[in-house]
Amino acid sequence: MDGFDDFGKKLENAGKKFFKKTKEFADTTKLAIKLKDLEIDLENLYQEAGKKAYHGEDAKEVFAQITSMLEQIESVKGEIAEAKDMKICSNCKAEMPKEAVACMKCGNKFE
Numbered sequence: 001m002d003g004f005d006d007f008g009k010k011l012e013n014a015g016k017k018f019f020k021k022t023k024e025f026a027d028t029t030k031l032a033i034k035l036k037d038l039e040i041d042l043e044n045l046y047q048e049a050g051k052k053a054y055h056g057e058d059a060k061e062v063f064a065q066i067t068s069m070l071e072q073i074e075s076v077k078g079e080i081a082e083a084k085d086m087k088i089c090s091n092c093k094a095e096m097p098k099e100a101v102a103c104m105k106c107g108n109k110f111e
Helices: 002-054 059-084
Strands: 087-089 095-097
Touching: 002 059, 059 087
Parallel strands: none
Antiparallel strands: 087 095
């Protein structure tokens, strides 16, 4: 009977891992869609700012929206990394495993 118990436990653990990976994939997919939408909105803001600048109009409000959009994009990128059990380097924005003590791209050390 021990063989069946071991098999049952292994099957249960495999099911849990599969569920976790499926949820991780769904979460990252939703966030990736949100990120793409934000990037499209950002491009539209850049175009609007360019038109205003070209016509000599005040673009301060659009610049403020761009700054806000960039902050939102960085936040979503952080959420994606978190969902993938990764972290993002504060220096170069590279994604890497949470266990890393320094950035594999730029060498920045983490606290």
